[in-house]
Amino acid sequence: MSPPTLKAAGTSSRTKTLALAAIGLAVLAAAGYGWWAWTTKQTTVVDKDASETVAQPNNGGVQLSAAQLRAQGVETALVKDAAVIPLDGLPAQTVAPLSASAQVVAPYGGVVTRVMVDEGAAVRQGQALARIQSKDVLAAQADLARARTDAAAAVAQARRDAALLAEGIIPAARNEQTQARAAAAQSTLQEANGALARLRPVSGGPAGEYELLAPLSGRVMRRHLILGQAVAPLDIAFVVAEPGPLDVSVAVPLRLRSDLHLGLEVRLPDSTTARVTAIGGDTDLSSQSLRVRARVDADQAGAGSYAAGQQISVALLLPAPQGTLSVPSSALLPAGSGHVVYVAEPASQDKPGDLRVRAVPVQLLGQDESEASSAVRSASPDTAPLVAGMQVVVRGTALLKSMIPLQ
Numbered sequence: 001m002s003p004p005t006l007k008a009a010g011t012s013s014r015t016k017t018l019a020l021a022a023i024g025l026a027v028l029a030a031a032g033y034g035w036w037a038w039t040t041k042q043t044t045v046v047d048k049d050a051s052e053t054v055a056q057p058n059n060g061g062v063q064l065s066a067a068q069l070r071a072q073g074v075e076t077a078l079v080k081d082a083a084v085i086p087l088d089g090l091p092a093q094t095v096a097p098l099s100a101s102a103q104v105v106a107p108y109g110g111v112v113t114r115v116m117v118d119e120g121a122a123v124r125q126g127q128a129l130a131r132i133q134s135k136d137v138l139a140a141q142a143d144l145a146r147a148r149t150d151a152a153a154a155v156a157q158a159r160r161d162a163a164l165l166a167e168g169i170i171p172a173a174r175n176e177q178t179q180a181r182a183a184a185a186q187s188t189l190q191e192a193n194g195a196l197a198r199l200r201p202v203s204g205g206p207a208g209e210y211e212l213l214a215p216l217s218g219r220v221m222r223r224h225l226i227l228g229q230a231v232a233p234l235d236i237a238f239v240v241a242e243p244g245p246l247d248v249s250v251a252v253p254l255r256l257r258s259d260l261h262l263g264l265e266v267r268l269p270d271s272t273t274a275r276v277t278a279i280g281g282d283t284d285l286s287s288q289s290l291r292v293r294a295r296v297d298a299d300q301a302g303a304g305s306y307a308a309g310q311q312i313s314v315a316l317l318l319p320a321p322q323g324t325l326s327v328p329s330s331a332l333l334p335a336g337s338g339h340v341v342y343v344a345e346p347a348s349q350d351k352p353g354d355l356r357v358r359a360v361p362v363q364l365l366g367q368d369e370s371e372a373s374s375a376v377r378s379a380s381p382d383t384a385p386l387v388a389g390m391q392v393v394v395r396g397t398a399l400l401k402s403m404i405p406l407q
Helices: 002-052 066-072 135-166 172-197 254-259 397-403
Strands: 056-058 061-064 075-078 084-095 101-105 110-115 128-133 209-213 218-223 236-241 247-253 265-267 273-284 289-296 311-319 325-328 333-335 338-346 355-368 373-378 391-395
Touching: 061 066, 084 265, 084 373, 110 135, 128 236, 135 172, 247 254, 247 273, 247 311, 254 289, 254 311, 325 391, 391 397
Parallel strands: 084 355
Antiparallel strands: 056 061, 061 355, 075 391, 084 247, 084 311, 101 236, 110 128, 128 209, 218 236, 247 289, 265 273, 265 311, 273 289, 325 373, 333 338, 338 355, 338 391, 355 373
């Protein structure tokens, strides 16, 4: 009987062990389920919180809360009406005014023996600028001496014949011939004097040496002579201009010809302004542009800050058509072949700090780099137009571009 009892006892011990193992597994399963349930709940909460930080798109764009606007650094600026369209970056050059400048030419060819002033020098009217020795002057001086002698002799003979005619000694026909010769001699003398009237011979200098004189008081803008140079008759020697502001010669694209007229404003790099005074009638072959001249107002502070011949970049201000608006250049984003701006409007009366932001396609008409502004107008009839008084986003546009894909 003993062996069966031992067997029963062993079986009971194994059963208890299996039961304890089952209970342990149940406890572990319950703990695992509880952990899974807790983590799932936490994940759901995190996901829910994250979804609240993303702007919700709607049919009119996206809506951003005041906290989101601050977190993303979104800033806006006012849309204004534009009176002009700035065309910036036009190449220009400062030049001496036509009405206040003069070219000094060499009336006779020769060799430059002395240059007495350089570019930038202030000169007074009649001041000597350079000396030139010319054999043509020697010939002209000889012609003048002969003309003086001939004229004196012809005048004396005419006086004698007039007296003889009065006494009835000579016929009237002879007197008429004498008087005609005297008049011709006087005309030749005047011509010879006129040829040398613009010259001032150098006292004590070499024969045939003369001085070029300043035609007006001002500043030497350009010197074309060098010592020892051979010059031909009527070669340009100097350019002299009166003191004061310079003109601006602007190269304007040919496509704008119909928009140009006298009086248009030109803005220089230092904000000095000029007014268009002349529009070229032909086209520059190399650049296919029109030459436009503008006069700087002498009363402006920066009117005399430029030098003649200086290369600058200017902005031409064209009249703006109806519906043209001015926005900060930082508000523009490229979109395909055009541009868009993001208009920010109040989302609701209940949340005054929230904004509804939408993209508005615009056409870029011109930019003014000095003002950091752009002239635009609405480009799509399918969207609410951009009007003056609206607010456009000027900072934080990268975030908006990711929320509102541009077409």
